[in-house]
Structures are given as structure tokens and as C-alpha cells.
Amino acid sequence: MRSWSSTLDRAAVDTPSLRADFSEQRKRVAERSRAEYMAARLLLPTSLLPDVVAVVAFMHDSDDLLDRALPGEGISRLASWEEQTREALQSGDSPDSTLRCLVSACGRHPGLRDRVESFLRGAAVEASWVGFGSEAEYKEYVAAYSLPAFMLSACLLRQGSEDAAAYEGHCHELIDAMQRIDFLSDLAEDVASGRLGISLETLDCHGLAPEDLKRGLSPDSSALDQLVRQQVERAEESLAAARGLTTMVNPDCGPFVSALFEVQELRAHAVRRAGALVLVAPPDISGLRLARLLIKYLAKAIWKRAATAGGQ
Template structure:
């Protein structure tokens, strides 16, 4: 099992270096294996269902989901990712239910081809983004079940904010693939289209500027609503949650600054600002231990 966890650490360090560093610095050591196993499982699921025809992606999800559920029930795993996941679920029983919900919700990702309306975006967040986030969040949750509903509601606020920021940041990359994460009705209201975003003119950038402001404000509202989450997790995980929220604030400022130029590529927060967040929360984490 040590080898399986080692492979997952290397995987997460490679595709999510900043998040991996935050886990290692800000969370108690005893949580590292399970958090890494959950993150690696999400990544591997996305990898398997992200390419090919819709039918091929559905088949890949069905086969992968069957193997994952068997591993959770104690059957020999088919790969190191599922070995680590099965061991993590044995140590943290709440993870099994979250894996099942995530696999069920992954059908939204398989069928994803952009959104026609805001309602469709909300359904995607409820059906896929939130179950994915809860794979990690359930490992940080208070044992006090009286606060479970509030905890999940605030997690829902945070993941919607994160998802909206992602959709803005990935706008150019997504447009090149033929769909974006902004509702089609909102694009049309601003005289925009996916085709126009693929070859942006100054007129496109000007129209996008206002749309980015509106979408960023929606993300800001949900990020603000999520802040009580910090007080709904155990004290030793608060620096990690605080850092997560503060990093999203930095990302949101970056996409706001870039505005209509997001049609040309994404925006990244300044590295010194990210390092300051990490350093502050590392000091706070050390004080809790």
C-alpha cells in the first residue's frame, strides 16, 4: 500500500503542484494519504472520461465506476489509484458515500457540451462539481452532525465560486474546443458566440468585458457566502480552508483585471501574492499543532 500511495503523491504533485504543496504544508500529516488518494482518483476519473465519443466516454465511466466500487467493497484493485482509494475509504468510511455520489454525478461531465442557460450551469454544479468537491471536503468535516447541512451549503457556495472562476479563466482554451462554461443565453445577450471567441476581435473583447464583470460578480457573491465554512471545520484544518478561499479571491481579481482579454488566454494571480497566502496559513497551521 505504501507503493500505491507513493504513486498517487507523484501523480498529484505533477498535475496539481500548488494544491499538493498546500496539502503538505497546511493539513495534519494523518490526512495527507486520504486527501492525496481522493485527488488522484478525481484526476484519473477525469482523464478516462475526457476524450472520445459520448458513447466511448459513457462506457469508460461505467467500467471505471464498477472497478472503483468493487475496490471500495474490499475486492482486489485493478490499479494503484484504486488501491489507495480503497485503503483511504477503509480508514475514513465517509469517503465511500462521496465516491458513489461523485461517480453518479460524473455523467454530467460525460455529457457536458456547454450550457444553454443559467439553470443548466446550476445543475452541473449540483450534479458534478459539488460531489467532486465533497470527496475532499468530507475528510475535513466536523464530527458534529448538527452542522452537516450548513457545512455542505457553504461547500456548495465555495465550489460554485471556484467553478465560475475556472470557466472564466479557461474561456479561450474551452472556446478552441467548441464550447465554453458561460451560458449561451448570456453570450447572446452580449452579442457574443463561441465562434467569435475562437477568433476574438476588439468588438468581441469589448462585449466580453461586461460579461466578465457580471460573471465575476456572481462568483464574488458565492465566495463571500462561503467564508463561514472556515468556522465549520476542525481547528487544525482551518488554515487549509482559509488558504483555499483566499487563493480563489486572488484568482477572481486576476480574471477581473484581464476582463475581455480572457478571450486571448487565462489569468494567473501574482506568485508573490500566492506565496504570502501560503506563508500566513503555514504559520497559522503550525500554531494549531
């Protein structure tokens, strides 16, 4: 594994101030998305990693800005962030380190600018989101906000010759699964904030209501256990439907995408195992299982590179 300094060299991030910006974003992304970051650090092409870090950091900052907004404040905060982002992209500079990294990434990937615009348009859905009445509303949220957010990084991995619509369709299935798992993992936090990622329709199907969750169910609640299992099964169905994505990315990105699928499977397993305890604390992946998974894919990637080099 190359050092971070040599990784920035390979990505042509050469000014000291910009290298410091990227290093700051890397630290924040690693702290927030430990498993996914480790997969990217070990398995993505070195020259691509800083740009993936940049867009993920931008997505995280956008999320945080909206999550911390007071009731009724989200739209105005989003408008200010949109203005800052567009000014940065137009001028090529910004007082914000996250936006400076985003500008740098867009310079290497011109198509990324359109994805940023799609994400900002979808962010209005997140800014006004307070919960879901039905499964259909959840699906609309994923299509309008979660998918454009995911495509910020996914667009960097695609083979240019692959069908764009089919590629995005597989990405849609994958982010649907990831979002569903996230909402289950974050249930305790979401109940406290009053914004549930589980629809009222789904709760009602299991004889539950938001008030039940606010009061706190006992950890052995069979109704919540059943709800968690059902939602995990739906997430796993979406993961299975998205598997074609592994053949549509740049071959150098294949090991990372395959590992990403297995990370989501581990997260789904952790949520299923927790059951009703998701109402107490977010479940986490075993560090040992994660390490084994990453070592497996790193070994495969090294073998493939060696075989390719030997055949030349």
C-alpha cells in the same frame, strides 16, 4: 513541515507498494493543482494529507477519462470506470494505482464510500455535458457533478458535530465559485474543444455568441471584458456566502480552508485582471503572492499549535 515519508507513516500507509502508489498520486496532484496542493501540504494535518491526495487524484482521473472520450463515448467509458471502482472497493485491491489509494483512504474513512457513489452518479452529467443553454443549467451541473466531486475531499475535513446540511450548503457555494472561475480560466481551451462553460444565455446578454469566440476576439474586446467581470463578481458573491465553512471544519483544518478561500480570491483577481485575454491563455496566480499567502497561514498555524501546547 514533515517529510513525505513521515507523512505516510502518520497516515498508517505502511506497505512499500502502497507508499509508492501514494507518492505517484502526490506528484500528479501537485503538478495539476499547484496552489491548492501547496496549501494542503503546508497546512492540513499530516495524517489527513495522503487521503486528500487520494480522493483528488481519483477525481482528476475520472475527469480526464471523460474529457478524453470521443463524442458519444463518454457514457460507456464511465460505465467501465464505475465497474473498476466498485470492484476495487469490494475486493480491497485493483490493478490501478489511483484506485488502490482510494481503497486505502476509504478504509480510514468509512463514510467516504457513500461520497464516491454520489460522485460516480453525478459523473453521468459530466459524461453527457456539451455546454449550457442557461444559467439554470449551469447551476444544475454544479449541484449534480461539481458538488459531489468537491465533497470527496470536503467530507474529510468536517467536524462530526456540525450540521451536515449546513456544511454541504457552504461547500455548494464554494464550489460554485471555484467552478465559475475554472470555466473562465479555461475559456481558451474550452473554445478549442467546442464545450463552453459559459452559458449561451450569458453570452447573449453581452452580445456574444460561441462563433465570436471561435473566430477570436481582439484582446481589448469590451463585451468579453464585461462578461468576465460579471462572472468574477458572481464567483466572489458565492465565496462570501461560503465563508461560514471556515468555522465548521475540524479546527486543525481551519488554516487550510481559510487559505483555500484566499487562493480562490487570488485566482478570481487574476481572471479579472486578464479580462478578454482569457481567450488567449489561462491566467495564473503570481508565485510571489501565493508564497506570501501560504507563509502567512503557516505562521498562524504554528503559533496556534505552540499556544495550544503551552496551555496544556
